[in-house]
Amino acid sequence: MMPFESDLNSAVNSIKKSRYTVALTGAGISVESGIPPFRGGDGLWDRVDPAFLEIDYFYQHPRKSWKLIREIFYQYLGSARPNKAHEVVALMESQHLLHTVITQNIDNLHQQAGNQDVIEFHGTTGRLICTQCRETISDAIKINELLESLPPACPQCGGLLKPDFVFFGEMIPPRASERSFAAAGKATVFLIIGTSGEVFPAALLPERARQAGATVIEINTAPTTYTTGTTDIFLQGKATVVMEALQNALELSNAE
Numbered sequence: 001m002m003p004f005e006s007d008l009n010s011a012v013n014s015i016k017k018s019r020y021t022v023a024l025t026g027a028g029i030s031v032e033s034g035i036p037p038f039r040g041g042d043g044l045w046d047r048v049d050p051a052f053l054e055i056d057y058f059y060q061h062p063r064k065s066w067k068l069i070r071e072i073f074y075q076y077l078g079s080a081r082p083n084k085a086h087e088v089v090a091l092m093e094s095q096h097l098l099h100t101v102i103t104q105n106i107d108n109l110h111q112q113a114g115n116q117d118v119i120e121f122h123g124t125t126g127r128l129i130c131t132q133c134r135e136t137i138s139d140a141i142k143i144n145e146l147l148e149s150l151p152p153a154c155p156q157c158g159g160l161l162k163p164d165f166v167f168f169g170e171m172i173p174p175r176a177s178e179r180s181f182a183a184a185g186k187a188t189v190f191l192i193i194g195t196s197g198e199v200f201p202a203a204l205l206p207e208r209a210r211q212a213g214a215t216v217i218e219i220n221t222a223p224t225t226y227t228t229g230t231t232d233i234f235l236q237g238k239a240t241v242v243m244e245a246l247q248n249a250l251e252l253s254n255a256e
């Protein structure tokens with residue numbers, strides 16, 4: 001479904017006038033890259049019990065947990081590529097129409113699409129962290145090598161390596177959280193793309209932005225908890241379709 005033209009025009013006017021535009025993205029933006037969301041989608045999470053992503057389970061059964069993590073996040077989903085929606089988000093940043101992306105996704109696709117300022121609210125699969133000495137490893141080739149024997153061991157101290165994303169039962173990285181709430185608080189336009197608003201505390205960001213005076217523009221295939229109370233302009237449709245329509249309406253060309 002294409003968004004209504006009048007809503008698209010209001011969104012374009014707000015974005016053009018905006019001094020500080022922030023986007024909050026969720027699993028929905030990556031669905032068309034072949035990564036299923038937790039809710040709905042193709043049922044990956046019906047086949048695999050997400051219990052292996054609980055932090056206590058990880059420390060109790062690091063090898064078992066890592067076997068599933070490697071299979072799902074590094075082998076099965078590791079070949080996913082940014083889609084048109086990620087590309088338009090990157091293009092908007094390069095043309096100074098968007099300033100910060102806050103993503104709940106751990107798939108690294110905004111970075112791959114070329115966005116510079118990405119706050120990883122839930123961390124990323126693109127980095128490993130040592131649970132002993134806190135050493136981090138971001139080099140993709142090095143990560144692949146380390147994942148050849150499980151559980152992977154820290155090259156510095158031999159400690160257990162963990163993917164640097166937020167497991168169930170873990171805290172949000174404080175700096176990511178502080179930066180995100182600060183960005184939401186100064187946003188003049190706040191875009192919400194493909195998030196259900198059911199995972200806290202990230203779910204609080206749109207309301208923070210609205211209360212600080214931002215125009216909230218939401219893009220989703222279906223209405224969410226935000227659509228009636230928080231959202232000013234709802235553009236219903238698939239992220240790739242709506243973002244491409246937005247690109248055209250903003251007259252953004254792919255050439256830098």
Ligand code: NAD
Pocket residue numbers: 025026027028029030031032035036037038039103104105106107122193194195196197198199219220221222224237238239240
């Ligand atoms: P969610 O699974 O709760 O909700 C996904 C939302 O996307 C829904 O509202 C759905 O209607 C919408 N959607 C589905 N397909 C869409 C499309 N093609 N275009 C636009 N919208 C679409 O996701 P969430 O709110 O991000 O919360 C789930 C948590 O799990 C988050 O922390 C999330 O990052 C994490 N997660 C991440 C990934 C990833 O890294 N890609 C995948 C699954 C889950």
Ligand code: ZN
Pocket residue numbers: 130131132133134135154155156157158159
């Ligand atoms: Zn270490």
